[in-house]
Amino acid sequence: xxxxxxxxxxxxxxxxxxxxxxxxxxxxxxxxxxxxxxxxxxxxxxxxxxxxxxxxxxxxxxxxxxxxxxxxxxxxxxxxxxxxxxxxxxxxxxxxxxxxxxxxxxxxxxx
Amino acid sequence: xxxxxxxxxxxxxxxxxxxxxxxxxxxxxxxxxxxxxxxxxxxxxxxxxxxxxxxxxxxxxxxxxxxxxxxxxxxxxxxxxxxxxxxxxxxxxxxxxxxxxxxxxxxxxxxxxxxxx
Numbered sequence: 001x002x003x004x005x006x007x008x009x010x011x012x013x014x015x016x017x018x019x020x021x022x023x024x025x026x027x028x029x030x031x032x033x034x035x036x037x038x039x040x041x042x043x044x045x046x047x048x049x050x051x052x053x054x055x056x057x058x059x060x061x062x063x064x065x066x067x068x069x070x071x072x073x074x075x076x077x078x079x080x081x082x083x084x085x086x087x088x089x090x091x092x093x094x095x096x097x098x099x100x101x102x103x104x105x106x107x108x109x110x111x
Numbered sequence: 112x113x114x115x116x117x118x119x120x121x122x123x124x125x126x127x128x129x130x131x132x133x134x135x136x137x138x139x140x141x142x143x144x145x146x147x148x149x150x151x152x153x154x155x156x157x158x159x160x161x162x163x164x165x166x167x168x169x170x171x172x173x174x175x176x177x178x179x180x181x182x183x184x185x186x187x188x189x190x191x192x193x194x195x196x197x198x199x200x201x202x203x204x205x206x207x208x209x210x211x212x213x214x215x216x217x218x219x220x221x222x223x224x225x226x227x228x
Binding site: 004036041042043044045046049089091096097098099100101102103104 | 152153154155156159204208215216217218220224
């Protein structure tokens with residue numbers, strides 16, 4: 001069964017600190033892995049897209065890694081800001097353009 | 112063009128009523144997707160269109176659900192005889208598939224939150 005699992009389920013950090021979110025997947029055939037940021041009550045916004053040949057991709061303070069052998073990915077957030085408070089969703093695409101979403105990590109950044 | 116738009120943003124209805132949602136994709140995006148997201152969960156794929164053709168439907172899309180994209184631009188999602196279990200956020204996304212293949216970025220709308228009483 002195609003699944004995307006994320007950890008932790010929720011995370012609280014202080015402003016300015018770094019954090020790392022984890023994603024494990026069992027999706028076959030694998031085509032790409034994406035990280036989305038979703039603010040409460042809003043649609044998801046794409047942060048990064050990586051194909052199986054890419055190991056890392058950055059978007060500002062966000063850096064995603066991908067290990068296609070172990071089927072793991074991480075999203076590292078550097079120097080967190082209050083506006084980073086959101087859900088971060090790991091998404092795996094198969095070869096048909098279909099996306100399989102994880103349940104997300106709820107991040108709260110406090111001053 | 113400011114992105115994918117959805118209307119209404121919120122809908123409250125009584126069980127058994129029919130509801131229809133509209134999605135306007137980014138101009139010239141040829142693919143349009145519908146997803147459903149329940150509280151605390153990630154979005155789940157419902158269906159998608161390539162231009163006006165509906166190419167795939169999830170088994171989540173029961174007979175009470177129907178989606179159309181008549182002119183290859185905006186799309187509507189209708190739910191007939193709504194049930195309390197239909198309460199969710201319905202998200203629309205669009206992408207521009209320039210070449211064959213799955214690595215097309217999908218841009219999401221703000222969603223329509225449906226509450227069935």
